[in-house]
Amino acid sequence: MLKRHEITLTTPRPESTDDLEQVFSGLIETIDRRLIIAIDDIDRLSASEVLEAITTVRSLLITGTYHKCPPVFLISCDEDIVREAIVGVRPGLAHRPVQQARASEQQVPIKAAERKATEEAAQEYLNKLFTVRLVLPTHHDADLRLYLEQLLTQPDPHQLVGRLGGISALRDVLETLIHPEVRDPRHAIRLLNAFLADYGVAIRREQDNGAIAWITRGEVTGHPIALARLTVLRHDYRALYDAIRAEHDLLALLDDALLNTPSALRDPLLEGYTLKEEEDGSGTCPATASVLCPVSTPQPTLECAT
Incomplete structure (x- = not known):
């Protein structure tokens, strides 16, 4: 009586982009319907890894266009982070030359103009990659x-x-x-x-x-x-937290300053956290001349593209 055995076939992991394209092409050939591939957390990678992932997706997307059921890639990411990765790691990926005349007319420094041109080129690169965008509203x-x-x-x-x-x-x-x-x-x-x-x-x-x-x-x-x-x-707000640890009265002073308490607004401890408004026509500052400096950061947007 023959004994039953199980045979496991293993294939080496694709290392190069060409190997990955061949494996992916063979995969979608065996499927007779459209394949939807969801990719998340690209924006949590390092800048170089973000660019590598986007380049790989673009390569696989091109490979899939030659099949009867081209796959769809669903990517959830913060586009600002992806665009910044392109600008920082490979600024020449979608670079276009800066128009010197326009930069001169607007009195914009050359480096700033180059940066703007590179960001615009990076945006064009993403526009070509993402066919459809669904911008999710900010959470309330x-x-x-x-x-x-x-x-x-x-x-x-x-x-x-x-x-x-x-x-x-x-x-x-x-x-x-x-x-x-x-x-x-x-x-x-x-x-x-x-x-x-x-x-x-x-x-x-x-x-x-x-x-x-x-x-x-x-x-x-x-x-x-x-x-x-x-x-x-x-x-x-780590810097402010460290300042409060060093000077325990600072938090209470900030609270009083938000209530526009004059003594708190004049306290030397708040000099680094207040702004002075311009004097009015009479040569004196209004009573509410000191305001707390707001701390602002760019707000991320979650984008979904195929």
């Missing part, structure tokens, strides 16, 4: 807070809800964590996880467990809003 603050609230309450409430004292207190914390510059769920979850870690450390340090407690019970956990503010500062 309320949607992100509701998303985190559902994570903490469904299907079963997280222990944090009870420790804070109920859903109302939880919403106050989420209101603090989701500040105006949080624009995607990934960022929101990162801040929530950081707060949970900070709160957990505070709980452990407030418990004596037979030893001397680091801090008194409720000294930190009894002020979750303040802890949430520090969590946000440490992760998203």
Whole structure:
């Protein structure tokens, strides 16, 4: 009686672009319907890897056009990051010469004009690669807070809800964590996880467990809003957080300055965080001459292209 054996065939991993194209071509030949390939997180790669991934997708896209059922590539990414990778790693990939006359007329430095021309060329490269774009709208603050609230309450409430004292207190914390510059769920979850870690450390340090407690019970956990503010500062505004660690009165002064308290606005500690408005026609500055400097960062947009 013959004994049954299993035979496993292995093929070497394609190393070069040509090898990958041949493997991909053979794959889609065996499928009699359109193949949809979804690619995510390209914008989380390094700049050189981003460009390599985009170049590979372009190569496979060209390979697939010669088949009866050309594949469709669905790419989710932040186009600003991809475009910056093209500009930074290979500025000549889609480069076009700078028009010197136009740069002169606009009094634009040559380097700035070259940078602009390269960015425009990189955008043209992406326009040729992506046939259809679907730009997703920015997430609303309320949607992100509701998303985190559902994570903490469904299907079963997280222990944090009870420790804070109920859903109302939880919403106050989420209101603090989701500040105006949080624009995607990934960022929101990162801040929530950081707060949970900070709160957990505070709980452990407030418990004596037979030893001397680091801090008194409720000294930190009894002020979750303040802890949430520090969590946000440490992760998203590190320079300001370090300044507050060095000078503990700075945070309270910033709060008073936001309320336009004159003594706070004149405090020397806030000199690096305020702007002075121009004097009015009478030669004096208006009462609200000092305003806190806003901290702004480019907002990412999620794009989906085929």
